[in-house]
Amino acid sequence: MAGVVAIGESPYPTARAACPLYWATRDGPETPMITLHHLENSRSQRILWLLEELGVEYEIERYQRDPVTSLAPQALKDIHPLGKSPVITDGDVTVAESGAIIDYLVENYDDTGRLQPDPDDAQGLRDYRYFMHYAEGTVMPLLIVALLMRRVDEAKMPFFVKPIAKGITGKIRSGYLDPNLGNNLAFMESELTRKPWFAGNRFTAADIQMSFIAEGLNVSVDLASQFPKLAAFLAKCHATPTYQRALERGGPFQLGAR
Numbered sequence: 001m002a003g004v005v006a007i008g009e010s011p012y013p014t015a016r017a018a019c020p021l022y023w024a025t026r027d028g029p030e031t032p033m034i035t036l037h038h039l040e041n042s043r044s045q046r047i048l049w050l051l052e053e054l055g056v057e058y059e060i061e062r063y064q065r066d067p068v069t070s071l072a073p074q075a076l077k078d079i080h081p082l083g084k085s086p087v088i089t090d091g092d093v094t095v096a097e098s099g100a101i102i103d104y105l106v107e108n109y110d111d112t113g114r115l116q117p118d119p120d121d122a123q124g125l126r127d128y129r130y131f132m133h134y135a136e137g138t139v140m141p142l143l144i145v146a147l148l149m150r151r152v153d154e155a156k157m158p159f160f161v162k163p164i165a166k167g168i169t170g171k172i173r174s175g176y177l178d179p180n181l182g183n184n185l186a187f188m189e190s191e192l193t194r195k196p197w198f199a200g201n202r203f204t205a206a207d208i209q210m211s212f213i214a215e216g217l218n219v220s221v222d223l224a225s226q227f228p229k230l231a232a233f234l235a236k237c238h239a240t241p242t243y244q245r246a247l248e249r250g251g252p253f254q255l256g257a258r
C-alpha cells in the first residue's frame with residue numbers, strides 16, 4: 001500500500017510531529033484511516049480522485065446539501081469551523097481547503113513522487129505550484145460569480161423587479177465576468193497547447209486540482225468547439241481508471257443544477 005513508512009524512518013517530520021500516535025501505529029492493525037468529509041456534487045470530488053490515485057485506504061463520510069439553499073449541513077462545521085467541503089481528517093490531523101489537502105496528501109502519501117513534477121524540472125515545479133493556487137484563487141471565484149448571476153436571473157421575484165435584476169446581472173456579466181472568464185479560458189487553452197498537462201509533460205496533482213475547474217466550465221461553455229485542448233484535458237481525466245473508481249465510490253456526481 002502506498003504510504004507505508006517504517007516506524008522511525010518517516011521523511012515527513014511535520015506530519016509525525018503533528019500526530020505522533022498516528023505515526024506510531026501507522027503500520028499496525030489500528031492504523032487510523034483517512035476520512036474524506038464529502039459533500040455531494042462538490043469540489044470534494046477532486047480529493048476522492050486523488051485518494052484513488054494514491055491508492056491509500058480511506059473512508060467517506062457523506063453530507064447532503066440543503067435541497068433549497070444548496071448549502072452544506074451544520075454537521076460539517078463540527079469537522080472544520082467554515083463547514084465547507086472538502087475537508088479530511090487523518091488521525092488527529094484535520095485539513096481543509098482543496099490545495100492544502102492535496103499538498104498534505106501528496107507530501108505524506110505520494111511516496112514515489114509520481115504525482116509531482118520531476119524534481120529537476122524547475123518550470124514544471126513552478127507551474128505545479130501556480131496551478132494549485134490559480135484554480136481556487138483566480139478561476140473558481142469567477143465560476144461562483146457566474147453561478148450566482150444565473151441564480152439571480154432564475155429567482156422568483158415580482159415581474160416589475162425582473163428587468164432591474166436582469167439589468168444588474170447583465171452589467172456584471174458584460175463589464176466584469178465575461179471578459180475575465182474569456183481571458184482565463186484563453187489562458188488555460190494556451191497553456192494546454194504548449195504542454196499536455198498543466199505542470200508539463202507529466203500528469204500531476206495540479207491536474208487533479210484543475211480538473212474541477214474544467215468540470216465547472218463544461219457546464220456552461222461548449223469546450224469541445226471553443227476550447228478543444230481544455231475539452232481534451234477533461235476527457236483524459238475522465239478516462240483514467242482512478243477517476244472512474246472515484247465516481248463509483250463517491251456516487252452520483254453532477255454539477256450545474258446547483
Ligand SMILES: N[C@@H](CCC(=O)N[C@@H](CS)C(=O)NCC(=O)O)C(=O)O
Nearest residue numbers: 042043071072084085086097098136
Ligand atoms: N476554496 C475551498 C472552497 C470550499 C467550498 O466552498 N466548498 C463548497 C462545495 S464545492 C461548499 O462546501 N459549499 C457548501 C456551503 O457553502 O455551504 C476549497 O477549495 O476547498
